[in-house]
Amino acid sequence: MYIDSLLITQGNPNLINTYIHSAQVFASFPFSLSVRFGYNYLIDPIYRELYQSADNLDVGEFRYRNGDHTQNFFGSIAWNGNVTKWWYLYSSVYFGRN
Secondary structure, three states: OEEEOOEEEOOOOOOOOOEEEEEEEEEEEOOOEEEEEEEEEEEOOEEEEEEEOOOOOOOEEEEEEEOOOEEEEEEEEEEEEEOOOOOEEEEEEEEEEO
16 A cells, blocks of 8 residues: 555555553552553564665655564653642653563
8 A cells, every 4th residue: 555655555464463461550649649660561563664665765665564572661750730820730751671
């Protein structure tokens, strides 16, 4: 399937479903502070990859494939509250590792 004259996307009928095993822990503290930690284990994740044409470097093609099993760990810290009477702020920090 063509998206435009410079980008082509193509499906893959041989893809296998991705299964995800996930565990998360969430805690909420006073002063609108919250913390979250988690773990994901992905079985046969689906990746979308961009390939450039050998004949014309301006033309790209997206292809989909299954990858190997992978796992990642993540966490976040968030705070939301009033900075002043009229200014409400939500801020968060997210970190992860594959």
